[in-house]
Amino acid sequence: SAVISQKPSRDICQRGTSLTIQCQVDSQVTMMFWYRQQPGQSLTLIATANQGSEATYESGFVIDKFPISRPNLTFSTLTVSNMSPEDSSIYLCSLAQGDYNEQFFGPGTRLTVL
Amino acid sequence: GQNIDQPTEMTATEGAIVQINCTYQTSGFNGLFWYQQHAGEAPTFLSYNVLDGLEEKGRFSSFLSRSKGYSYLLLKELQMKDSASYLCAVSDSNYQLIWGAGTKLIIKP
Numbered sequence: 001s002a003v004i005s006q007k008p009s010r011d012i013c014q015r016g017t018s019l020t021i022q023c024q025v026d027s028q029v030t031m032m033f034w035y036r037q038q039p040g041q042s043l044t045l046i047a048t049a050n051q052g053s054e055a056t057y058e059s060g061f062v063i064d065k066f067p068i069s070r071p072n073l074t075f076s077t078l079t080v081s082n083m084s085p086e087d088s089s090i091y092l093c094s095l096a097q098g099d100y101n102e103q104f105f106g107p108g109t110r111l112t113v114l
Numbered sequence: 115g116q117n118i119d120q121p122t123e124m125t126a127t128e129g130a131i132v133q134i135n136c137t138y139q140t141s142g143f144n145g146l147f148w149y150q151q152h153a154g155e156a157p158t159f160l161s162y163n164v165l166d167g168l169e170e171k172g173r174f175s176s177f178l179s180r181s182k183g184y185s186y187l188l189l190k191e192l193q194m195k196d197s198a199s200y201l202c203a204v205s206d207s208n209y210q211l212i213w214g215a216g217t218k219l220i221i222k223p
């Protein structure tokens with residue numbers, strides 16, 4: 001399976017600022033996904049990022065707040081803009097691969113907004 | 115709407131067997147996944163069921179009944195390292211994953 005890395009692994013940020021999270025994969029993949037997981041809760045899909053096209057956002061998430069880039073088949077970024085304490089969460093990138101198109105996840109970015 | 119239900123928390127004893135249930139109501143069905151997530155780590159894939167019946171993989175087995183909208187994950191010979199959250203996820207008619215809230219499994223010696 002693909003190896004997925006994320007940077008930063010964690011960060012503490014002030015409200016009103018923005019943070020860009022990077023996701024790097026060691027092989028080419030068509031679709032990448034960005035999730036949020038708040039403490040004690042399950043995964044919520046933010047958006048699907050395809051190379052060469054605009055990301056597709058889920059209900060409740062907008063491009064102005066969570067702009068995504070997908071410049072090539074091995075890399076994507078998610079920016080959390082104008083942060084508030086409610087954005088404190090773990091952010092995960094993933095891809096679908098394998099016999100069952102199962103999802104593989106990066107190690108996550110733990111974000112705390114003060 | 116789409117919904118997946120799992121127990122919030124379960125406790126079991128080392129060496130025993132535990133069954134974690136998952137019921138779902140989704141628009142379409144293209145398979146059900148189970149993932150394991152240790153505290154502070156990302157989820158890892160455990161199993162996939164798309165047809166009715168039992169799939170066995172070592173100490174872990176997963177069962178599916180599509181007519182009942184029901185699945186379970188069976189863990190045998192429990193080890194302390196099995197303490198984790200177990201997430202049930204269903205692929206709907208658009209192949210989008212709908213995630214359950216997860217079951218936190220606590221293993222006691």
